[in-house]
Amino acid sequence: MKHLIDIMDLSVAEIDELIETALDIIKDPEKYQDVLRHKKLATLFFEPSTRTRLSFESAMLSLGGSVLGFSEAQSSSAAKGESVADTVRVVGCYADIIAMRHPKEGAPLVASMFSPVPIINAGDGGHNHPTQTLTDLLTIRREKGGLDNLTIGICGDLKYGRTVHSLINAMSRYRNIRFVLISPDELKVPDYIINDVLKKKNIPFKETASLEDSMEDLDILYMTRVQRERFFDESEYMRLKDSYILTPEKLINAKKTMSILHPLPRVNEISVAVDNDERACYFRQVLNGKFIRMALILKLLEVI
Amino acid sequence: MTVDSIQNGYVIDHIKAGKAMDIYKALNLGDLDCSVAILMNVPSSKMGKKDIIKIDKLIHLDFTALGYVDPGITVNTINNGNVSKKRAELPRELRNVLKCRNPRCITSIEQELPQVFKLTDPQKRIYRCIYCETRADQDGQ
Known part of the structure; x- marks a missing residue:
């Protein structure tokens, strides 16, 4: 299972492959509109970032998938003191992939160490935003x-x-x-x-x-x-x-x-x-x- | 000055002069209930002068911490009078030796996470926190 925490996790060949896929999606979006039917993306946004969250959600919906999640820490179990590790182990039971934004640097890396599903770093403080x-x-x-x-x-x-x-x-x-x-x-x-x-x-x-x-x-x-x-x-x-x-x-x-x-x-x-x-x-x-x-x-x- | 010979324990040798107290702190030697001798500025043909630490008991020695503080040191383990030598090396990873000082690091709010630092530049001995990539200070904290 692969995660994306830091842009340098991806080789040049992998980035080229992603770009080629994106170009193919742009050319023929209908080909992709149902490929993730019944798959779920969880957007765990421990700090608000409306534009990044909407971009992820729009991406998943355009692939025929569904989205769930929260957009600020106050509405999550983190407000009760739950650790990142526990949160992703729980959410990993509900979703097939997780996009996480967190104000603390390294939180998505911690998530990737415990998660049963792939983690995408959607921004961790001033650290990475791959x-x-x-x-x-x-x-x-x-x-x-x-x-x-x-x-x-x-x-x-x-x-x-x-x-x-x-x-x-x-x-x-x-x-x-x-x-x-x-x-x-x-x-x-x-x-x-x-x-x-x-x-x-x-x-x-x-x-x-x-x-x-x-x-x-x-x-x-x-x-x-x-x-x-x-x-x-x-x-x-x-x-x-x-x-x-x-x-x-x-x-x-x-x-x-x-x-x-x-x-x-x-x-x-x-x-x-x-x-x-x-x-x-x-x-x-x-x-x-x-x-x-x-x-x-x-x-x-x-x-x- | 006389320090008794050891039957079971360690002689940590070839410590850079002045570094003995750093090792004393890194290994928490003050907490031991056995004799610990610290010899400082001992004349050395190789090093000019050096520090030596003698520990009069076989304890769990954290070679990672030793290698981080001073990768040139030699550890002599004495077991029933028999001596075996091992040279400390610069460790690739430090686990719970240093604490990340970056207040924005995830370890600042989740204290149960292990504090892990990776060696990113062996020549300059630079270690970075695996979570936030903040560089560890050379003074060991």
Whole structure:
């Protein structure tokens, strides 16, 4: 039995297989609409995340399956002090597969050690969120036609952003990838990612504080939010906050084929004026999230 | 200075000078009801100076904890006067030796979970919590 706890649990071949399945689902959704009839997905959300939960539920329903679960810890037995291990052993009697979101890092790994059914990590605190990374990879594949030979700009909070670290890890396994890491000094990519991933694998990268400077080189621009609470110095936040807001003016030198991604939710880091630009992919990215989750559920239930 | 020879027990040798107390704490030697001798800054031809610990009883010795604190040490086990030697090695996994300090780790709220750390970089001796991947501090906690 396989689980998905960390994106690095999947080999490149397995990710390619998931992407191919997702592409086939997109091509012929009717072929898949009943394949999981009578199967049940439990969504155990110990902290609220409406969009991720709905994405999982929509994915399961689109495969002909059913869903059950809870959307916050207060409505679960965790409020009575039940352990993660006990919760999944019980829920595993009711469902065929479990998607779990938990505020504590490592909770889905604990679940996978005890669960009688496959566990999907739907986000554990600031740690891992592998289905977001799969969503990003499917989006890049669909927008660019492949996952090799890309210059990827990642902008915003590169220190705490879990989606950023997973994306760097995942993309560093493809050929001829270059990164442009755009952030204020306070929010640079941590040293262990720079040393253990980028330098170790000889992947070219550039760190810069300017969003505009490298715009013309980018094939992908992955935007994330710069949060006020991450700054020690309020005045520094006020000085920098507008530098990392993407506007049509900042896109003047960008390639016509560049793709703009964002894990959402967006606050103000991408101006709504950019939404109508054909390079804006973030709403297509949401839809891809559903398709790749469908592929993942099929794989973990060993239907494909 | 004289320390009696041991008939049954251990001589933990080749401890880096100054590390003996770390091992004393890691192995909870203060809780034993037998003699424990700690020799510090003993002249050594190989190491310049070293620490030695003698334990006058055969107890369960946690080699994992020993290897983590100092992978270069030698453990001499003395059983009815017969000596056998074993070198501690850097363990691949530490189970209930360290405690994860990350307040966001699942182990912070589920105390019955085993505290497990994996060796992720043998050269730099970096251990990470298997649950949250937080790096263990070099001071052992």
